[in-house]
Amino acid sequence: MGKLRTEPKVKPLVTDAEYKHYLSILQEAQSCAKEHHVYWDLEDGENPSKIRKGFMYVAEKEDLPVVVRRERGTRSLSFSFKEGEKVVSNRMSAKESRGRIVSALEDAGRPLQKSDIISATSISPSTWNIRIKELIDEGVVSREGDRRDTKYSLIKK
Known part of the structure; x- marks a missing residue:
């Protein structure tokens, strides 16, 4: 058995x-x-x-x-x-990363390229892609140009 x-x-x-x-x-x-x-x-x-x-x-x-x-x-x-x-983490919230993008554009006072904003904000490129789309969809940021010539600016209200 x-x-x-x-x-x-x-x-x-x-x-x-x-x-x-x-x-x-x-x-x-x-x-x-x-x-x-x-x-x-x-x-x-x-x-x-x-x-x-x-x-x-x-x-x-x-x-x-x-x-x-x-x-x-x-x-x-x-x-x-x-x-x-x-x-307790060094990870940035969505609200904070969107705020950093807006602050960088406000501080510059002119349209900026993606690379300029990323360097000023310490946001990763993958986070950038998500957050800039949200800001554009919300009508906070506008996008002008194509590919490497693309610049982003705040929409004045």
């Missing part, structure tokens, strides 16, 4: 040893996060997506209030810990 065997329906993303390692890193990061920005620098050959998923898996199991993001243009992950319900 055979015997009963059970296996998890979903295999864990990490081994027990990796789990303990990730947990100790997250706990140390959380203790430093109130006074510092906290990053995990990846080694060559490490898969950023897999490492991020490992951290998030452990954080969820341990009920640690953290968001792990890949830092654009680097081989690093950033840790943003929540205080209460609010995430």
